[in-house]
Amino acid sequence: MLLFPEDPQECFEFSAEAFNLAERLQTPVFVISDLDIGMNDWVTDKFEWDDEQKYDRGKVLKAEDLDQMDNFGRYLDVDDDGICYRTYPGTHPEKGAFFTRGTSHDEYARYTENGDINEQTLTRLVKKFRTASELVPNPIINLSEKQGSSGVIFYGSTSAAMYEAKDILNENNIEVDLMRIRSFPFNLDVWEFIENHDLIYVIEQNRDSQMRTLIMAEGGISAEKLRSLVWFNGDPIQAKFIAKKIYERESQQTLIT
Amino acid sequence: MSYFKPINKHPNLEKNKLGLTRRDYEGGVSTLCAGCGHDSISACIIEACFRLNIEAYKVAKLSGIGCSSKAPAYFLNASHGFNSVHGRMPSIATGANCANEDLLYLGVSGDGDSASIGIGQFIHAIRRQVNMVYFVENNGTYGLTKGQFSATNDLESKNKYGEDNLFPPIDLTSMAIQLGASYVARSFSGDRDQLVPLIMGAIQHKGFALLDIISPCVTFNNHDSSTKSYDYIRNHNEAMGKTDFVPLGEEIKTNYDDGSSVEVKLHDGSRLSLEKTDHNFDPTDAGNSLELIREKNKEGKIITGLLYVDNKCKPLTEIMDLPDKPLNTLEQDELCPGSEVLEEINKGLS
Structure with missing residues (x-):
């Protein structure tokens, strides 16, 4: 994910938005500043913060959510938007732990070499990018x-x-x-x-x-x-x-x- | 392919204070070579967690890339695990530690991951006193990529194919002590009696704990010209060296009296010379520890045991004066200063 601010004022806005997007999409977001924006003096509109806006912490399950679920899968696309639910470490004594692997894995974060499952995983990421394009700032x-x-x-x-x-x-x-x-x-x-x-x-x-x-x-x-x-x-x-x-x-x- | 173990358990298995058996601390079936030292270390981690009555869900396992870094899949299935980029585990551990210092962080790395590509990260995790147990499963070789020299391989130690090593080794224990690590130990994967208490000590320690564990690579660094073993049975090793045959080994175990130097036969008959720290040694004096490591290195011996400990150190979260409540549980009203504060900042700029 990339955000392209035009000046320091938009850097301010986009940096806050980058946190929301990163947590919603569970992926790093780069705010693409440059030497001109970063090092030169600029005249911009006043930096503003809307106190009504809420942080978006994304799809994070708490212990009580897990208690009501039979089937937690770290990479299960239950909302059909390509973004899956996650848990923070230490949330629940029995449910919600998973292993973030450097290898191919199934919807339950288990290691797999099954090609069909790997294709499904990679195809889900296409869907996730499509979802992302609807969330990032418009041109x-x-x-x-x-x-x-x-x-x-x-x-x-x-x-x-x-x-x-x-x-x-x-x-x-x-x-x-x-x-x-x-x-x-x-x-x-x-x-x-x-x-x-x-x-x-x-x-x-x-x-x-x-x-x-x-x-x-x-x-x-x-x-x-x-x-x-x-x-x-x-x-x-x-x-x-x-x-x-x-x-x-x-x-x-x-x-x- | 990885396999999962059957969930049936013998009814009479020993239980700890949480009512858990050792089996509750296990992971998936290892895909490492039979006889790999890393599997012995995983077993010791399981034993240490069992004995310390650790709640597995309060543990985060982190690793980089390499044979060593595969190991977290083979213990503590009920814990969160994170297999990071090569050499970048310390960054992940540092961030996670700041987000929630209430968890136990077990970082598993190797000599390639820590002494080469990730050495900068390793250094700064120590310098920042990240509260974690950092395992270096040290076999002196890049096992996953078929046996190139790693930066902990001794100068005189050839590789499996007979090539000379051109560069001197990095001693991770000395380096860690100089950088301010507050718990530094070296051990041998086959010495369960020594290793389990050292792991337990490291878990209980608050601050950066390094466990540099010599863990023979049965496939690529277990031949007669390797100093991660002793040259022995030259003919046998020569045959081994020219094939990729992996011997069906058993777990290496040693038992010896405190204060004595002993030689341990490895799978194929090669040996390690191990010397334990004797009771007169004061492991709280960094100067003495460094001197001891250097002296023993000169004698061609590998000193093992608890080398240095500083129980008065402040861990990262205390140095940074972070709030008691884990950062990942703070809500917006606790984190966001709001428009009024921004207005003040704007005024200051006009």
């Missing part, structure tokens, strides 16, 4: 008024430069639809945006277009559709760079700013 989509505009995908600390680039492009009569990806695994909103655009720029601050590769691999999206725009000289990405590249491709002319 922020910002559509222009012009039909048929090209799309732009960006994430993380690229935000400020991207919004400035959009203004520059608008001033030069270029409209673009924006999608800021905020999490992985990708949810249906992400796929819908990609489906609805013929050409999409993927703006990234790494040499290898890692997000573009991830989108291609996860969604079977063709390489031609996703145009890579990368910046990797080590400084924070600049609006002028993004605007220039998109303008040149969209208008087939050089942008002089």
Whole structure:
């Protein structure tokens, strides 16, 4: 699970959310900050905490729950969402203990080399990832008024430069639809945006277009559709760079700013 | 494949204060090689827990990767177990220990897991005084990957294929004492009489307890040029060394008087020279302990017994002044400072 905050304020929000997701999904969650967010001074909205929000401790069984169960299996998918119930060590004298193995195992955490059971286990994890995609933060989509505009995908600390680039492009009569990806695994909103655009720029601050590769691999999206725009000289990405590249491709002319 | 033992028990089996028999502390049937020292250690852990009337569900078994790290599946079935990444068991143990210090943590590792890939983790678990029993089932070899040298193998000790070992060994006991471990013992998997009390002592100890247990690998490090055994019956071992034949061994057992140095024959006739700590030795003086280990090493002997103990040490949770209530039971109202505190922090930044 990955969360992509755009600034320190969202780092704050996502860090709290990461705990909820990690306990709900029983898996590590990475909050993908970067050097720009981590080391530079930022002006952000005030950090806020809603006292109404509750920690999500996930599916954890207590002793009284176990007492009422005949059949506890650490990897039994009883809710059909791919996430199984767990216990903390030391919960109940007779029930609930299990062995977290480094090997293939059955629904009761017992060692097995049965191929069918192993396939079932791995297939359950696909379901769990699907559940995860419904729980993680949605992308922020910002559509222009012009039909048929090209799309732009960006994430993380690229935000400020991207919004400035959009203004520059608008001033030069270029409209673009924006999608800021905020999490992985990708949810249906992400796929819908990609489906609805013929050409999409993927703006990234790494040499290898890692997000573009991830989108291609996860969604079977063709390489031609996703145009890579990368910046990797080590400084924070600049609006002028993004605007220039998109303008040149969209208008087939050089942008002089 | 692993097999489960029949649940029928003889009605007259000895019971402990909890009304449990030794069988109640067992695990699955071992898949380690017949005669493996690790199985003897598992039996000693079962015996120690039985004698100490430990409630198995209040125990967490943790391990890394390697033959040793398979062992937790073979004792205390009623306990939670966690088979972690190679060399990373100390991190899991540290986290679990902070989350709930009321459990007994038994970490099972090997010389590869602890003295190579996980040595950084091993060092910091000691330095932080994690309250746990840390078993190193030390056979001087990577058994699971077919017998490469481990970092505890002696310089002069060749491998099963006759290759020279190029690097000197790490002595985990000396290292642990220097780093601040508060209970350090070395033993031999075949010496049940010595090992069971040492395990019981380690369980009862509060702080980081290291048990460095020489545990012969019958398949890869039990030949005549190995110093985890003594060179003996050269011809026999040569035949062993060139095949992957695993002898059907019996559990190695020794009994000897305190203070004497003895040689113990291993399965194939090779031997270990073991010397016990005599009654005049003061195991609470770290300097003396280090000196003793070094002296005996020089003499080519392996000193076993309780090497060092510091009963006044503070375990990790006390050093960090954690609350008495296990962290994993704290609720949101106890953990979350809320919007008012955040508002104060925000004011401080403006």
